[in-house]
Amino acid sequence: MREGGLAAVVVETLAERLGTTKGSFYWHFKDRDELVVTGLELWEQEMTEAVIARLETVGDPVVRLRQLFDLMFADQPGGFMTTALLSHAQDPRVGPVLQRVTRRRLTYLTGALVECGVPPDRAHHHAVVAATAYLGYFGLQRQLPDEAVFGAEAKPYLRHLLHVLEAELPAARVRPSGA
Amino acid sequence: MREGGLAAVVVETLAERLGTTKGSFYWHFKDRDELVVTGLELWEQEMTEAVIARLETVGDPVVRLRQLFDLMFADQPGGFMTTALLSHAQDPRVGPVLQRVTRRRLTYLTGALVECGVPPDRAHHHAVVAATAYLGYFGLQRQLPDEAVFGAEAKPYLRHLLHVLEAELPAARVRPSGA
DNA sequence: CAGATTCCATACGCTATCGTATGGTCTAGC
DNA sequence: GCTAGACCATACGATAGCGTATGGAATCTG
Numbered sequence: 267m268r269e270g271g272l273a274a275v276v277v278e279t280l281a282e283r284l285g286t287t288k289g290s291f292y293w294h295f296k297d298r299d300e301l302v303v304t305g306l307e308l309w310e311q312e313m314t315e316a317v318i319a320r321l322e323t324v325g326d327p328v329v330r331l332r333q334l335f336d337l338m339f340a341d342q343p344g345g346f347m348t349t350a351l352l353s354h355a356q357d358p359r360v361g362p363v364l365q366r367v368t369r370r371r372l373t374y375l376t377g378a379l380v381e382c383g384v385p386p387d388r389a390h391h392h393a394v395v396a397a398t399a400y401l402g403y404f405g406l407q408r409q410l411p412d413e414a415v416f417g418a419e420a421k422p423y424l425r426h427l428l429h430v431l432e433a434e435l436p437a438a439r440v441r442p443s444g445a
Numbered sequence: 446m447r448e449g450g451l452a453a454v455v456v457e458t459l460a461e462r463l464g465t466t467k468g469s470f471y472w473h474f475k476d477r478d479e480l481v482v483t484g485l486e487l488w489e490q491e492m493t494e495a496v497i498a499r500l501e502t503v504g505d506p507v508v509r510l511r512q513l514f515d516l517m518f519a520d521q522p523g524g525f526m527t528t529a530l531l532s533h534a535q536d537p538r539v540g541p542v543l544q545r546v547t548r549r550r551l552t553y554l555t556g557a558l559v560e561c562g563v564p565p566d567r568a569h570h571h572a573v574v575a576a577t578a579y580l581g582y583f584g585l586q587r588q589l590p591d592e593a594v595f596g597a598e599a600k601p602y603l604r605h606l607l608h609v610l611e612a613e614l615p616a617a618r619v620r621p622s623g624a
Numbered sequence: 625c626a627g628a629t630t631c632c633a634t635a636c637g638c639t640a641t642c643g644t645a646t647g648g649t650c651t652a653g654c
Numbered sequence: 655g656c657t658a659g660a661c662c663a664t665a666c667g668a669t670a671g672c673g674t675a676t677g678g679a680a681t682c683t684g
Contacts, residue, residue, distance in 0.1 A: 353532030391605040398581025405580040426570040
């Protein structure tokens with residue numbers, strides 16, 4: 267799915283890769299549809315509750331925001347999965363799930379920014395900018411996998427990106443630890 | 446293609462929509478492949494030479510950069526086409542074309558930023574940020590078509606986005622006309 | 625008008641993939 | 655050891671989409 271899209275989720279291929287056959291597959295799943303839906307449900311869980319719960323343990327909102335950015339851009343499989351699903355946004359099975367996940371992320375991001383002292387409307391706009399940066403980061407990486415910023419130049423580039431994304435934060439509160 | 450991806454480019458469907466039949470199609474094109482390749486070639490032309498030539502008439506580099514940003518985000522069909530192609534980056538027909546177009550855009554953007562006084566390495570990083578913002582903008586719009594920033598809120602949001610994208614420009618040269 | 629060329633329609637074969645039908649094997653509990 | 659249920663394999667039918675074969679119509683050229 268992550269590499270070939272929905273069309274690459276093929277029952278016989280899948281069965282073979284698992285060392286079994288179609289017969290087995292159709293015992294466990296009613297449909298190819300049921301497999302897709304089940305997979306999407308699993309993904310939705312992992313993408314929302316898991317990550318967000320992990321962030322809730324951080325007290326300082328600015329530190330939490332930085333950590334959120336770090337997690338977002340560090341999870342390559344997650345990023346590529348999102349871009350893969352993005353291309354099926356029209357699909358009635360994928361669309362709603364994708365929409366829920368994206369909204370959840372956006373509202374969480376907006377909230378995190380507000381807690382850092384950004385006024386709500388600017389925070390929402392900036393959350394959207396961050397979301398687009400996220401989608402675009404993995405999208406571009408797919409287009410230009412050997413671009414320097416995704417290889418050797420990755421560290422300085424990500425610093426640059428985070429700098430841009432954090433430009434909205436009230437100066438006094440950025441990097442409270444002085445790092 | 447723009448809405449359903451490569452899988453939606455179906456000979457019979459296409460022929461019917463044009464009020465003709467497969468027989469006709471296979472007279473004009475050897476293959477379905479030939480149609481895809483021809484289409485991609487056309488797209489590549491329009492996406493590079495056309496737009497860039499239009500920008501070369503602008504003298505002031507800062508004005509040109511702003512105009513470039515405006516054009517990028519105003520061309521919705523172009524944006525959605527790019528995200529649609531993005532999901533086929535693995536395809537041997539799409540990949541190379543996409544890579545060329547993206548590289549061309551990136552180097553042009555980098556050059557435009559350098560001409561505005563941004564140091565080369567920062568310019569490159571920032572061009573990548575702009576490219577990801579572009580990809581993400583249309584990607585997110587596909588996920589959340591009824592999000593406010595793509596409807597009523599579009600104008601102020603785009604202002605916000607351009608503000609973020611222009612943050613790197615040396616202050617003295619931003620908006621030279623004072624607008 | 626005759627023939628050639630261009631363009632299009634219908635009918636067919638081929639393959640991939642979905643889903644089903646049917647029977648086989650293995651383990652648990654009696 | 656026997657039966658039931660869980661799990662899997664093989665073989666089949668159905669459909670969608672690609673590409674081809676073949677003939678027809680329309681236009682151009684001499």
